[in-house]
Amino acid sequence: MNTVWALSGVVIKELYRRKDFYVLLVLTGLITLAAGSANFFNDAKIVVYLKDLCLLLIWISALVIAVGTAARQIPAEREQRTIFPLLAKPVTRWQVILGKFLGCWLACGLALVVFYAFFVVVTGSREHHWPLLNYFQALWLQWIMLGVVIALVLFGSIIFSAPSANATICIVVVVGILLIGRHLNKVALQQPEPLQTLIYVVYFLIPHLEWYDVRDLIVYDHALISWWHCGLATLYGAVYVLLFLFVAWLAFRRKRLSV
Amino acid sequence: MSVILKTEKLRVEYPNRESRQGRKVALSGLDLEVNAGEVFGFLGPNGAGKTTTMNVLLGFLPPTSGTASLFGIDVRQPIARQRIGYLPENTYYYKFLTAEELLRFYARIFGLTSAEADRRIAELIQLVELGHAAKRAIKTYSKGMQQRVGLAQALINNPDLLIFDEPTSGLDPLGRMKVREIIQRLKNEGKTVFFSSHELGEVETVCDRVAIINQGELKVRGSVADLVERHQANLEKVFLDIIGYQPQPVS
Ligand SMILES: Nc1ncnc2c1ncn2[C@@H]1O[C@H](COP(=O)(O)OP(=O)(O)OP(=O)(O)O)[C@@H](O)[C@H]1O
C-alpha cells in the first residue's frame, strides 16, 4: 500500500505543478464573477442563473482535469521510459494501475474542494445562507462520478495507443452518458426489435453517471438526498471503478512496455 | 561460489511489424552465469541483444523460451527485484520532480523509513555530485546530470546486485572515472555488478569477467586476464576479432 501511496503522490505533484488546473480555476472564477456583476436588476432569478452557470463550469473543468490527467499517466510513463526504473523496483503492474488511479482521483478531489470553496463564497455572499450539507452531497457524488471516469480513462489509455484519441473517445462516451443515459430505456421502447434489446442491454451495462449530477440540489435548494441513497450511489460507483481497474490491469499485464 | 544471475537457453523474438511472417530473433539460446561479488562486463556491438537481455532479467519482457533468474528466483516474480538496482539505457525521469523528490519516491517504494531515506539520499546526492542541483526540477538537467540521477536511484535500496545498461554513456571523462570508482567501491563492499558498455578500456580495468555476444549469440565468456593472454592483445582487439571484424586496407 505504501507503494500505491507513493505513486499517487507523484501524480498529485504533477497536477499542481502544471498550469492547466490554475487556468481552469481562474477561468471559472472570472466567468462567474463577470456574469455576477451583470446583475443590475437584483432579480432573485439571476442568482439561480449564476449558480447554474458556475456549477456547469465546475462540471466541465473537473471532467477536463480528470480525463486529461488520467489519459496521459501511463502513456507518459511508457514514452518517457520512466516505467522501466519503476517496474525494476519491487512494484507490480496492479500497484501501478492502483497508484495512478488513486493519484488522479485524489487530485481531482482536491481540485473539486477548491472549486466548491469558490462557489460557496460567491453564492453565500449573495444569498447569506449556507446549506453546507447540500454542497457536501453534490461534491461527494461528483467526486465518485469522477472516480468512475478516471478508471474508464485509465483502461482506455492502455488499449488505445494515442492519449489524445483515448481522451476524445472517453469524453464523448462520458458526455453521451450524462446527456442521454437516463433516456435510453425510453428510446429503446420506440425501436424495432433487434435494436430494442440491444439498447436495453446498453442501458443496463453502462455506468449511469447522470445519477451523480445533482446540481439542482444546490441550484434550487432542494431537500437533502437521503444518506442511504448517497451510500448506494457510492457503492454503485465503486463497483464500476473496480471493474474498469480490473480490466485495465488485465490489458496492462500482457502489454509490451516499449513504444 | 554462489550464482546470483543466471540465464538458461534464453531466446527472445520480437514480432516484426513490417513483414508479418519473419520474426526478429534478438537472443538465441543465451547462457549466462554471474557469481556473487564479481564485476561482470556484458559486451557486444550495437543491436547484439544486451538491452534485450537486461529487459528479460528485469521482467519487462517475457522470454520466448528459456529461463532467467536472480538470486535463484524466477524473474517473473516481483520479489526477485527487491535486492537489485537498475540503471536503464537513456531514460528520462519524472521531469517535474527534483532529484531529491525522485529519490524519496523510490525510497518509499522500498519501504525505507523517512530517517533512513534522508540519510541515504544525502549520501547518494553527494556520491553523484548533484548537490548544487538537488532541489531543481529534473527537466532543467543536462544529459550527464540525468545519467547521474539514474545512478543514484539505482543505489537507493543499497542493492546486492547492480544491473547497469551503459552507465557511462553521456558522461564526461571525469564522470566516467567517477562511475569506475563507484563500481570498484561496490565491488569492495561485496556487491555484484553486471553492466553493458562500449568502453572497452574501462571494462578491462574494472571487470573480473566478461561475456561478448553478437547477434543474440554468446561468442565468448571468461576472465579478462585469460582472454587478453589467450589472444595476446588488449580487450578491444579481442572484441573486434570475435565479432569478425576484418580491417579494410585504406586506399
Ligand atoms: N521493441 C523492439 N521491437 C523489435 N525489435 C527490437 C526491439 N527492441 C530491440 N529490437 C531488436 O533486437 C536486437 C537487439 O537489440 P538490443 O536493444 O538488445 O541491442 P543492444 O545490444 O542493447 O544494442 P546497443 O549497444 O545499441 O544498445 C536489435 O536487432 C533490435 O533491432
Ligand SMILES: [Mg+2]
Ligand atoms: Mg542497448
